[in-house]
Amino acid sequence: MQTLKLRRAMMFMPGNNPAMLQNAGIYGADSVIFDLEDAVSIHEKDSARQLVLQALTHFTYSCEIAIRINHIQTPYGFRDLETVLPGKPDLIRLPKAESAEEIQTVAEVIARIERECGFPDGTIKMGAAIETAKGLRQAYAIASASPRMEFLAIGGEDFIADLKTTRSKDGRELFVARSQLVLAAREAGIQAIDTVFADANDDETFLNEVRFIKQLGFDGKSVINPRQVRQVQEVFAPTEKEISHARRVLAAYQDALDRKSGVIALDGKMIDTPIVTRAERVLAYAAAVRN
């Protein structure tokens, strides 16, 4: 069984803060995103990308390291790529994606620098955040624009601004966008990552949101506070009950196969292929969590 790549909690760290870069790996996040975009003022763009390069070069991180570059239509995006890619990050995350061409352009730069640096082709993956209505309409094209693409994320604040509305506590204004994003990601066979939740002191609303987006089908959530990492991971962790049920489903399935029986039932309920697939996913997920 192939081990799932977990991206339950993708934690942003400002790229201009040496102490945070140094300690980024200790909080157990599945991915850490060194941010060169919104967290860094235009006066610090150059120093931040140098700091991030030094962090990539000198520190050993046990988790996935992604870099959120500035958009390639800004004066900073390509410079970000040229500077940080030789540090061999695991992943480049493009903000405000609106077209497949942008993804392909970034992918070409990555491919060139991989060659120049002697990295195997395809070493550095990509993800993209959808933050506008225009981007959402292109979500599938963006998701499938390059084999490097690993996930689509939704950038909630910008998206809500683009919709000309405001953020509500239950996030109903994002419901359609979130659902469409999951559909696009699933169609393209990649992961879907939810937006950040800004109020690190409102645990209750945060946890409700995490439970909700998990139910929608998201694979994980972007977070901004190390405290939120554990909270997200606990919501996403399969429960003992789920694991034991999955085992029983697979045992019943195997038993039916052995007996060459066409009808499979467990506790009086019929087991069909989607239920078996889900059980397999639960166990694969539990195995990935254990690792």
Added chain:
Amino acid sequence: MINKVGRLIPDTLPGYAEVRPYSGPFAFQPSGRMAGARLRAQNPAANKVLASLEQAIDATGLKDGMTISFHHHFRNGDFVLNRVVETIARKGIKGLTLAPSSLNDINDAILPHIESGVVTAIETSGARGKLGKTISAGKLARPAIIRSHGGRARAIECGELKIDVAFIGAPCCDKAGNINGVDGPSACGSMGYAMVDAAYADKVVAITDHLVPHPAFPISIPQTQVDFVVELDSIGDPAGIASGALRISRNPRELLIAEYAAAVIEHSGYFNEGYSLQLGSGGASLAAAQFIREKMKARNIQGSFGVGGVTAPFVDMLNEGLFSVLFDTQDFDLPSIESLKNNPRHLEMSASYYANPHSGGPIVNNLDVVILSATEVDVDFNVNVITDSNGIIMGASGGHSDTAAGAKLAIVVAPLLRGRLPMVLDRVNTIVTPGETVDVIITERGLAVNPKRTDLLDRLKDTRLPVLDIRELQDIAYKMSGKPESVETSDEVVAVIEYRDGSIIDVVRKPL
């Protein structure tokens, strides 16, 4: 001579008739009798209340070369020490030994009086700021003596630290000299450190800004020990004495360390009904309170007693019934002061009851678990809390070595790196607490168990805790920071670090 922790100690030191090298936490067996104050007699008609500090200083008979003491319960809100030293200086008295229970940044104000020779020696728990730098620069006539809280109580009670005049900031006092710390504008809570001074000093002056009708209630320091009372407009700045409720850190790195600490306690074998606990007031140590509290509730465990340095999170645990009793030698925030005043299960104790090793048994001997902070640790588990990475005095010994020696499980929490400096070294710059009394060192990147605690290693190895060898922890730090160069020093000894039993565990040499 080389002592048991491998430190080169001079054969002779100014201020010591005999230099006794550290030879183990309980190696020294004291003999002799306790010291005591001079006999007093008080006429019923006599009036202890004097009009000014000047009059009080005259009345004590303070002379050149004597030793004066203060408590540090007012921390950075203390007006007493500076004002008394200033007044003494105006009288032309010189060559004094200053022996406060500790020194804070606010006491930098006495620097001119060190320069001018009013104060020529210091015996205390620690120093910070410019005072720490001044001591480190060798500006005193003899090396400063750094003692733990228990060690200071021991030195006073056995006569090694003979206090001629104790000036006691008294938040609430009556005209006969009964003192408490829980009332008045400068309320500080427990008077634990001052209790020892009051009991053993030849002369005791209570200095108050809250003179109440006799008798003051409660009585922490009794009138029988007080010679004179002086009323001033203000003896302290409440904002500097105690904060509002100390809050649990939100620093994620401290929280992570705290979580590891709580988990170590949970799996240590000591986390049982009736266990006892001391927490420091530092970020990670205090933050551990919230995780320990959750675990105590989840496991339905009630502790017997807590010890502090009391802070609001500890008071909350007392109020929730998670501990039966709190023993309190000092209070860090307003809820703790209120609790000491109102909760009969919140008990004030002296520094001697807290930690004096040469007594019938201080409360630290009954501790199961203590969580302590550290400036630096080394691969032998020795801890430095007194000098910085440049060898400058900037901290205090406090109850560190006392509680580490007393508790069954001494946990030291520290970041693995401070900025670009690794905190797990080959040798700490200065040893305050010997590694043989430290059981676990916890950092944000893993924890190390003292190899002699094979029982603890066994208990922790099957948990998900990141248990590493201490050298593996050091390697992680060195890989990021490189190996730091050692601090270069001259041969001049500027401070002596006494272990709690009065032996010399280390000296601070003047950095070049």
